[in-house]
Amino acid sequence: MGFFVVQNLLHTLWLTPCLLFVCGFNLLASEQPADSTSVSDTSRVYELREVLVTASRIPQTASLSAAPITNLDLHTFEQSNASSLGGVLSMVPGLFVKDYGGGGSLQTIAQRGLGPEHTVVLLNGMRVGNPQHNIVDLALISTDEIERIEILHGGNSASYGADAVAGVVNVVTKGAVKSNSIRAATSIGSFGYRKIDLSAGLSSGLMMTTAGYREEKGRNNFPFVFENGQDKVALVRQNADFSSRLGTLSSEIGFDSENSLALHARVFSSERGIPGAVSGPAISSVARQIDNDDLAQLRYAGSSSAAIRYHLGLQYHYAKYRYSDPQFLVGSLPLYNESNVSEVRVEPGVNVALTDNLRAALGFEFARADAKGNSLSNEIRRTSQGAFCSVEQKIIPWTDALPAFYVYPALRFDRIATSQHVLSSWSPQLGLVVPLKQLGAITPTLRASVSRNFSAPTFNMLYYAGGGGVGNPRLRPERSSSFDVGGSLDCNFLGRQTATLSYFDIDMNDRIQWVATGTMIVTPKNIRSVRSRGIECSYRWIMPEGLGELNANYTSSSTRKIAEDFAGDPNVGTQLIYVPQEMANVSFSSTKVFENEPVEKIGGAISMMYTGYVFTTEDNASFLPSHTIMNCSVFATLAFMPCRVSLRVEANNVFDESYQVISLYPMPGRSFRATLGIELTE
């Protein structure tokens, strides 16, 4: 404990001058007289950048969501320094991003102690998970593409169907820009990092179009220390290089104020070395992985009256994966795995305001996924149908002594079928939100939600036929019950402050585990029961006078095996591996905007992420120690209209902490990155 405290105090001593530096120019700036200073804080409206979210598929604000919601926007991206979706999500309470070595390495999400296959990832509201393994590699989605992210915590199969057991992540991409513009940016950084980002926007009448191209690469050959008892061997990460190319096209046609058509298309390819696990000082890997991920979405939204809005989403998604390892022979041939997965989705829906106090969302989802690959036993076609209905009922009590409150019942039916495997599931949910009476500057809100959720076996679980394992077509879906209760406090005092607290409890049965069934052969079975409980709290303070924004959150959770996997299993009650019992994040950013000055904006951000220790073995005998990572950045924008120049300098892992998120996968130490951008706007 003593060492831990001293270590963190040392970090804090470093942190303090950095924070003061970041705040400094704003404190100075705030000394200048300004009109707004004469207005009291309690009477000023502070922009929370609260956006409409779709927790129950009914547009609503986050404060009226029955399930806890985290909204991340460009401001949060600035604070995190993250270049990928995974880096941003690691700032969110309850989310643990499993990072297999930084740079272009695999990143997966683990929410509320469950696996990556238990969180649904949406792109603009439509599911993008690969049905072969139901894992989204967060490293392959750049923050350059993202406008905002909505994270729905807790089970939500009633709205989103299969796999929404731990939560839903909806990534909203940047749409078409509303002016004619050209933007170019380039980045350079440690370990051979290079990036160029080009985009052009065209706006003409009702139509707006933006096209973009991005190239990113890095050697990622960072130094690290391999420990063997008391010996420490200095090594350099090998075969960790990555390169990716992304082309995007976003177009919007606004027929009128109510009817619009939006297109989003992306063509992505990447190649990366797979450095593998460092299980000894002489490990050398030459494995390579090539990914292609192409997607096209067409979304139409319209209305026939003020009370009825309808929408239709069409999506085509194609993913190709190739993995080769010349050192790993299967017979006399080097290992080569390839898979091709394509999916077509059609999602019509309607939102109806039946009365002032009663709204409903009805919708359908139809999907057909086709997969083939040399690690699957046969070509697979899966068809999915889902139908859901969500209702928001505002109830006004008979007496003013009681507050009005909202009830959110929802129900969904899913049927998912392959040639050998059919599952159907009803998923109910009931939510409650009670906005309490304002207490001075504070507005408290209480909420609760209970739901029944499920997760469908992936193609690999059902039909894997590659080396070392065999799929099991007899698998049942994983079932879970989820309960959430919590509240929030909104306060207009010294700016805008919001605090939220949630308690969650997920009880999961029939969890699928890959288990050994012979010499080096594993197969999945429905054998595990898991209970995950914990609290998530967050705090956001948008300070007055644009002084800055502070975000802090803390998660404490316990995810334990509650029944024997096999007769005599001694590990009942132990914490699951790679589930930190504690996580905490603090980030602060400050931006000063100057009017009519060549320097348009200048600012800085600092963030610290603490991840508690994680067990790496089921008997909880081995663990990875806790780590604290600090990132910081400064940025400025110069305006010489119509040209705007932006500069950003980032330092990551400032204290050069040596750590691993996944055992045997070292993470990079201190690194730097600089980005220069030029934008021409009409």
Add this chain to the structure above:
Amino acid sequence: MRFTVLPLVLLVLVGCRNDPAGPNNGQNSRPIERGVYVLNEGDFNTPNDARLSALDIDRDIVVTDLFESGNAGAHLGTVGDDMKFHNGRAYIVMSRSQNLVVMNLSTLAKEAEVFFPGSAVHDLLIDSVGNRLFLTRLFSSSVFVLNLSTLTVIDSISVGSNPQGMALANGKLFVCNSGYGSDKTVSVVSTGTNDVITTLTVGDGPTQAALASDGKIWVACTGNAFATPPTTGSIFMVDPVTNTKVDSLLFSENLWGTISIGSDGYAYVLGVTSGNFYGGPVHRISTLTKIIITNFISGTYYGLAFDNVVREIYVADVKNFSGNGEAKIYTSAGALRKTFAAQKGPAVFCFKR
């Protein structure tokens, strides 16, 4: 504002839980004069988790972390797969850290270490006559030939898929190409030229081989539970003079693949326990009559060895890798004589007299 930010940061950073105490990195212990050494495989995903423990016969105590105690806390490596004793030294191979460690059995000090980058070295065999050491490369379909004195690689022999166990007889090396059930061949290699003389087809998943008292090589095959139709375990007897199969035994269930030939006239093999994941019971086969007694020792065992001096059977229970395992000693009549503690994943036994 400044005074508000700092306490918040402090609260988050200092208010968090301590890390657990670190794992035991070894204890002081003196070398074992007489005893049975146990190579504990360790956890697959924990670096440097392979451990060497021993039952000291004279003191009747179990000593753990033997290698650490003789090498200032340094570890063997990751996933200990095989161990052989020769000329006062232990040769220990780790597949996941891809290294071979030579330890002096008198001092417990490491005498040499060789790394094989890119090669998951898995089983080893020492040819004291030819002064060579053979190492199967699990995912490279080949066998390394090392000079035993210098530990340098002098040749590489291409064999079948996922080679594991080996046996030496009549100037030939017999390599089991397991394919994890998908291969069914044994490569016969001339130790004079390091060339493959012939390839024999046996049962699915040949995994371990041993030289029996009748001069035949007994090859234990796992079978393939995932083939269509599934195949069960078998033992094939190979004549090392003619390089031909001379007999075979078919089991009604799969085998784990481990085989040990006893000096009591029996061969012992491990089966597979239905519903369990790491090994199975001990079956006994008369080397003379070929009569099989299934479940001679019931239980689920991952490692097996026969002590030819006192004629006792040693079995290792890894307890599903859910914690430290244990070892048991059975008499040749099948009676339990002793149970002693091991570390995580006990897999291989070697005897020092």
